[in-house]
Amino acid sequence: MPTRTERAERRSDALSKQRIVEAAIEILDAGGEAALTFRALAAHLATGSGAIYWHVASKQELLAAAAADVIERVMAEVVRRKEPRKAIRALAGGVFDAIDAHPWVGTQLAQAPWETALLQIFEALGGQLRALGVPARSQFDAACALLNYILGIAAQNAANARAQAPGADRAAVLADVARRWQSLDAAAWPFVHQVAAQLPAHDDRAQFLAGIDWLLDGMVARR
Amino acid sequence: MPTRTERAERRSDALSKQRIVEAAIEILDAGGEAALTFRALAAHLATGSGAIYWHVASKQELLAAAAADVIERVMAEVVRRKEPRKAIRALAGGVFDAIDAHPWVGTQLAQAPWETALLQIFEALGGQLRALGVPARSQFDAACALLNYILGIAAQNAANARAQAPGADRAAVLADVARRWQSLDAAAWPFVHQVAAQLPAHDDRAQFLAGIDWLLDGMVARR
DNA sequence: ACCTGAACACCGTTCAAGT
DNA sequence: ACCTGAACACCGTTCAAGT
Numbered sequence: 001m002p003t004r005t006e007r008a009e010r011r012s013d014a015l016s017k018q019r020i021v022e023a024a025i026e027i028l029d030a031g032g033e034a035a036l037t038f039r040a041l042a043a044h045l046a047t048g049s050g051a052i053y054w055h056v057a058s059k060q061e062l063l064a065a066a067a068a069d070v071i072e073r074v075m076a077e078v079v080r081r082k083e084p085r086k087a088i089r090a091l092a093g094g095v096f097d098a099i100d101a102h103p104w105v106g107t108q109l110a111q112a113p114w115e116t117a118l119l120q121i122f123e124a125l126g127g128q129l130r131a132l133g134v135p136a137r138s139q140f141d142a143a144c145a146l147l148n149y150i151l152g153i154a155a156q157n158a159a160n161a162r163a164q165a166p167g168a169d170r171a172a173v174l175a176d177v178a179r180r181w182q183s184l185d186a187a188a189w190p191f192v193h194q195v196a197a198q199l200p201a202h203d204d205r206a207q208f209l210a211g212i213d214w215l216l217d218g219m220v221a222r223r
Numbered sequence: 224m225p226t227r228t229e230r231a232e233r234r235s236d237a238l239s240k241q242r243i244v245e246a247a248i249e250i251l252d253a254g255g256e257a258a259l260t261f262r263a264l265a266a267h268l269a270t271g272s273g274a275i276y277w278h279v280a281s282k283q284e285l286l287a288a289a290a291a292d293v294i295e296r297v298m299a300e301v302v303r304r305k306e307p308r309k310a311i312r313a314l315a316g317g318v319f320d321a322i323d324a325h326p327w328v329g330t331q332l333a334q335a336p337w338e339t340a341l342l343q344i345f346e347a348l349g350g351q352l353r354a355l356g357v358p359a360r361s362q363f364d365a366a367c368a369l370l371n372y373i374l375g376i377a378a379q380n381a382a383n384a385r386a387q388a389p390g391a392d393r394a395a396v397l398a399d400v401a402r403r404w405q406s407l408d409a410a411a412w413p414f415v416h417q418v419a420a421q422l423p424a425h426d427d428r429a430q431f432l433a434g435i436d437w438l439l440d441g442m443v444a445r446r
Numbered sequence: 447a448c449c450t451g452a453a454c455a456c457c458g459t460t461c462a463a464g465t
Numbered sequence: 466a467c468c469t470g471a472a473c474a475c476c477g478t479t480c481a482a483g484t
Contacts, residue, residue: 015448038477048450050479055448059477110382114400119415126414138433140418140425145372145434152375159333177337191349192342195363202363210361211368217444218437238467261458271469273460278467282458450483457476464469 015047017055017065024066028104032161036063064115067108071117074098075124084131085216088146091124092212095150096205099157106158110151122147134219142219149215153208174200238270240278240288247289251327255384259286259327287338290331294340297321298347307354308439311369314347315435318373319428322380329381333374345370357442365442372438376431397423 023044027036038059042049056062078094081087099106109118126143134142164173181189181196246267250259261282265272279285301317304310322329332341349366357365387396404412404419 037475039475042451048452049477050451051449053478110378111386112382114403119412123412123414126418130414136417139414140421141430141433142437143414143418144430145437148375148379148431148434149368149372150375151378152371152373155333155374155378156371159335163334180337189342189346191346191353191362191366194359195349195366198363207364207367208371210364211371211438214365214368214441214445215434215437216441218440221440221444222437260456262456265470271471272458273470274468276459448484450481452480452482454479455477458474460473461471462469463471465467 015045015051015055020045020052020055020062021065021069024062025069025102028066029102033104033107034162060111063104063108064112067105067111068115068117070098070102070105071095071109071121075117075120084128087128088125088132088216089209089212091121091128092146092150093205093209095121096153096208099154100205103157103161106154106156106161109154118147121150129219132216132220138219138222142215145215145219146212149211153204171200174202238268238274238278243268243275243278243285244288244292247285248292248325251289252325256327256330257385283334286327286331287335290328290334291338291340293321293325293328294318294332295343298340298343307351310351311348311355311439312432312435314344314351315369315373316428316432318344319376319431322377323428326380326384329377329379329384332377341370344373352442355439355443361442361445365438368438368442369435372434376427394423397425 020041023041024036027040027044036059038049038052041052045052052062056065074094074097078090081090099109112118122143125146126139129139129142129146130136164170178196178199181192181199184192186193243264246264247259250263250267259282261272261275264275268275275285279288297317297320301313304313322332335341345366348369349362352362352365352369353359387393401419401422404415404422407415409416
């Protein structure tokens with residue numbers, strides 16, 4: 001039973017790629033990748049599924065646009081810092097937080113690696129590496145290594161989010177894995193046994209940034 | 224028109240999870256992830272699609288099993304080396320090659336990060352890090368960083384394979400991207416401009432291993 | 447130019463029925 | 466115990482028809 005007001009609202013904000021992308025992000029955040037269907041999206045936008053195709057060529061393009069939207073917001077929000085190491089850490093941390101908040105971005109990030117969103121990160125990383133004193137001949141490899149490392153957590157976070165039920169208790173899941181690790185044969189799995197106790201309480205973000213630091217240390221050491 | 228010989232063959236190798244996984248790997252290698260459907264698999268195995276469900280619970284389980292199969296083969300083939308740095312490089316290189324040959328493994332690897340296949344890599348990495356002299360308190364973070372970095376190329380290779388047509392010319396694709404980079408505004412994209420020329424000829428594997436080296440350098444330097 | 451929604455060609459998965 | 470294959474409940478995408 002649509003009231004006149006409701007209809008007026010619908011008409012006032014006509015369909016556009018940006019509106020579709022925003023709706024897609026809402027659905028993705030609320031229900032994960034599986035929840036985003038053209039039928040759900042059409043219902044959300046109070047239109048027919050075919051209408052969406054007027055503004056967006058395919059689901060692939062829609063997902064890429066949604067991920068680009070999130071990453072561009074991160075790039076805009078990351079405060080520009082003078083000190084290159086801090087700048088790189090801030091950038092990596094920002095991407096980490098974005099993927100943590102929108103795990104579905106993780107799957108998309110690697111999908112179009114040379115498109116604008118990731119290219120922005122790449123450009124920023126490269127500039128800071130130069131400022132850090134990494135020699136010119138290594139800068140390309142170095143920026144790729146950092147980007148690759150960032151894509152690693154992207155993929156992992158996305159996979160974790162997909163594997164776990166939307167409301168799953170992270171601590172409980174980790175405790176469960178740790179228990180499984182501890183029940184393995186200690187002679188065959190000495191390292192896994194050794195670190196099992198550290199798993200439940202470990203800080204994902206700090207661990208991620210530790211890797212960034214090691215990479216930067218290595219890059220600077222070989223200058 | 225099945226001959227008597229053909230029918231005999233079919234009956235002799237009855238369905239089993241291992242046979243299903245092998246057939247799935249063949250299809251995945253030949254046609255990528257999109258090609259693996261239960262209908263295609265059933266046709267390949269000359270059976271009904273329902274029969275597969277007697278041995279395998281879901282497509283997700285099938286993909287995980289196929290990926291585990293590939294990774295386990297890598298772990299068995301990687302020659303055990305005495306020198307820890309060489310051992311880690313060999314391990315990482317082996318995983319790289321496996322994902323290069325079977326790009327669909329990349330998507331799966333992050334999917335069940337604490338399952339056996341990846342846990343084997345994790346255990347091996349941890350043992351070598353200890354041998355390398357990385358302090359005990361850092362070993363967990365260090366092994367995770369290496370694993371994360373490895374998952375990064377896994378995700379990238381998988382995405383590249385999915386994006387490109389099966390018979391696509393890698394050199395041509397890279398040359399195309401490089402040309403696009405060069406056409407960007409040099410003032411806004413100085414780094415991208417600078418490295419564009421290096422893109423077409425760059426060695427993915429060497430670049431990947433350079434990152435491993437930087438990580439190890441950093442881990443050892445902070446001992 | 448933009449939207450509608452039924453129709454098409456697929457999927458993964460289930461299940462009654464067979465052997 | 467294991468297999469068959471039709472049926473179910475979905476998909477992404479297309480397209481004739483509307484405004």
